[in-house]
Amino acid sequence: MKLLKRIFPRTTLHAVIIGIALIWMLPTVGLLVTSFRLPQDVAHTGWWTVFSHPFNFTQYTLQNYETVITKNGMGRAFINSLIITVPATFFPVLLAAFAAYAFAWMKFPGRKTLFMVVVALLVIPLQMTFIPILRIFNWLHLSGTFPGIWLAHTSYGLPLTVYLLHNFIAGLPRDLFDSAAIDGASTMQTFFRLVIPLSVPAIASVVIFQFIWVWNDLLVALIYLGGFRSVAPLTLQVASLVGSRGQDWELLTAAAFVSMALPLFIFFSLQRYFVRGILAGSVKG
Amino acid sequence: MKKAVIALLILSLVGTIAVFGFAAKKVTIAVIWSGKELDAFESALVPFENQTGIDVVVESVGRDLPTVLATRIAAGNPPDMAAMPNPGQMKEFANKGVLVPLDGLSNLADSAKAFVDLATVNDHVYGVFISADLKSLVWYDPKVFKSHGYTIPKSWPELIELCNKIVADGGTPWSIGLESGAASGWPGTDWIEDIMLRTAGPDLYDKWVNHEIPWTHPAVKKAFQYFGQIALNDKYVYGGTTGELLTNFGDAGNPLFTNPPGAYMMKQATFIQSFIKKSNPGLVAGEDYDVFVFPPISPVFGTPMLGAGDLISAFKDTPEVRALANYLASAQAQEIWCKALGKLAVNTKVDPSIYPDPVTAKAAQLLANASAFRFDGSDMMPAAVGAGTFWSGVLDYVSGIPLDTVLANIEASAKEAYGK
Incomplete structure (x- = not known):
């Protein structure tokens, strides 16, 4: 009886979790299956029909992937995406770590107010800022350039990254800083030797957030960089594979998987930090 | 680390100056097209670039074009030229004074007058219209x-008679895809516009598009009822x-080509041919599928043609921009563009033999000989109506909501959108 009680709730729990996971994954599986199907099959039958005879390999094709990868400009777009995303992840995370440390442990007048202002910036929809910022960028000749978009992504990313890192860094034990001060560590030394190594889980999860946000961004790039092939990121190139009336969408499914590859790799390589990082700062003490 | 960051910044600055600093004669043009259409547009520009040495940089913005244009205009750096989402939007920009008038381009003299008029404010x-699509077509096998x-x-009575005959034979006459x-x-708005043109005539149609008659007007109601x-x-x-x-509208043609046919007719514009051919490879235009004109309803108004088109406007007045605008109006440019996509040329000097198949050629002929031509009304109306409540109104009507309620709803949004 006891045994049954112990086994039963766990199996139910697992069944429910697996069920939810399956439902969650269903659209992605459909996308994956569709990306391997022939255009005329896609038009006539649903993707699930492949499972009626799953080992009939004539119904699958690599043609969509071939078109997407060999298509003019895809390689250039991948590099553009990297050029945009790497600095636009590095700068905000570095700046946010500095700021979070300062807000959490350094004493200066107006610290709380300033922190509130930064956090309050979270509620401003970025679409509202396009016109004024684009004006400033035009004046500085930054529109259509990579430094321009790094600056844009850095400032859009800062409020959330500062907030997340602040919560984590503020939760580090005070004794650490006291003993560091007694040992004669400067502020910079404390930051680089203590705070950074201890915050790796939080930093990793913030890196994932910011990386995926920038990598998947279409609108910000379109406004500040434009759709020129020399600067357009992967998202724009993927969107331009589809005809303006939504034809050729079997290419979209393949392109979606190509553009998902790098974020998935980043996510899986950092995911053990991610779970810890999300919980970071949620419980103090 | 610090040095690397500084070096990276300097490098990128140098890079941007190298890219943007030495731009010679160049025209930037933002377009809505992507995929095959973008490739066709770029290949149509090649002769111009070779002849003039002007570099045309095409920016594919996709569906966000209206947002991007509005933002860049407000910020003061619009592209040199841009494809307009529709004539309504062009009119809005023209009235704001942000567009450059393109009067007197020599090639405009060869353009069909109806299309020059549509681009006149x-x-x-x-x-400049570079091509058109014809909407008043019924596809059949x-x-x-x-x-x-x-x-x-x-x-119309013959059409209904045919429908009844098909039903009596155990078939289904129409395939309609509204998704x-x-x-x-x-797709339903195209039906209503075509019927409106045939039952109420082009003049009342224009009044309806400009909201000079309400949506609750008997003529509009009649069009919905047809x-x-x-x-x-x-x-x-x-x-x-x-x-x-x-x-989905793109899949609606497929039942026409099954055996036995799931349906016998589909009303859709010329562009649907690429969908038909893609889903049913092996079909031969003119043999396995063909078009007939959506029949007239009232003898007074005959068979006016409904269509849409691709329109390009200019934001900056330079000799290069004018040269490109004039080139896009030319037969040479439109032959390349239309041949690649099966679109219909607007320049009347275009050689009819460029059309890739007899069905497109037939549509071009129909367009050229049209007694009256009107642009897709939903594209001309303010977006809140033409790309909003008119669309959803069609869905409501088909899903069984009483017509008077549907029309009253659209009218309410139209009053707000037109500001009268």
Whole structure:
């Protein structure tokens, strides 16, 4: 009886979790299956029909992937995406770590107010800022350039990254800083030797957030960089594979998987930090 | 680390100066096209670049074009030229004074007058049409029609008679697909516009588009009712009203080519041919599928043609921009562009033999000989109506909501959108 009680709730729990996971994954599986199907099959039958005879390999094709990868400009777009995303992840995370440390442990007048202002910036929809910022960028000749978009992504990313890192860094034990001060560590030394190594889980999860946000961004790039092939990121190139009336969408499914590859790799390589990082700062003490 | 960051910044600055600093004669043009259409547009520009040495940089913005244009205009750096989403938007920009008038381009003299008029605001030409699509077409399988003894209807009663005959033979006359993602409902607006042109005439149609008559006007109601005669009849439409609401417009043609046919007719614009060919490779234009004109309803108004077109306007007045605008109006440019995509040229000097198949050639002929031509009304109306409540109104009507409620709803939003 006891045994049954112990086994039963766990199996139910697992069944429910697996069920939810399956439902969650269903659209992605459909996308994956569709990306391997022939255009005329896609038009006539649903993707699930492949499972009626799953080992009939004539119904699958690599043609969509071939078109997407060999298509003019895809390689250039991948590099553009990297050029945009790497600095636009590095700068905000570095700046946010500095700021979070300062807000959490350094004493200066107006610290709380300033922190509130930064956090309050979270509620401003970025679409509202396009016109004024684009004006400033035009004046500085930054529109259509990579430094321009790094600056844009850095400032859009800062409020959330500062907030997340602040919560984590503020939760580090005070004794650490006291003993560091007694040992004669400067502020910079404390930051680089203590705070950074201890915050790796939080930093990793913030890196994932910011990386995926920038990598998947279409609108910000379109406004500040434009759709020129020399600067357009992967998202724009993927969107331009589809005809303006939504034809050729079997290419979209393949392109979606190509553009998902790098974020998935980043996510899986950092995911053990991610779970810890999300919980970071949620419980103090 | 610090040094690396500084070096990276300097490098990128140098890079941007190298890219943007030494730009010679150059025209930037933002377009809505992507995929095959973008490739076709770029290949149409090649002769111009070779002849003039002007570098045309095409920026594919996609569906966000209206947002991007509005933002860049407000921020003061619009592209040199841009494709307009529709003539309504062009008119809005022209009235704001952000567009450059393009009067007096020599090649405009060869353009069909109806299209020059469509791009004219307050007696100035603000855009160049490079191609058109014809919407007043019904697609069918001529072999199936022949084997069943069906003939092409020449009037509305003949059309209904044909429908009844097909039903009596155990078939379903129409395939209608209203689904189109966030734009669902638009295929139905084409029906209503075509019927409106045929029952109320082009003049009342213009008044309706400009909201000089309300949506509750009897003529508008009548157009919806004609549409309802077919669209609300479960026997006439493949899959009934439910199928109609759930079928994507791009897939609606497929039942025409199954054996036995799921449906016999589909009303759709010229561009649908690429969808038909893609889903049913091996079909031969003119043999396995063909078009007939959506029949006239009132003898007074005959068969006016409904269509849409691709329009380009300029934001900056430079000799290069004018040269490019003039080139885009030329037969040379339109031959390349239309040949690649099966679109219909607007320049009347275009050689009819460029059309890739007899069906497109037939559509071009129909367009050239049209007694009256009107632009897709939903594209001309303010977006809140033409790309909003009109679309959803069609869906509401087909899903069974009473017509008076549907029209009152659209009218309420129109009052707000037109500001009168």
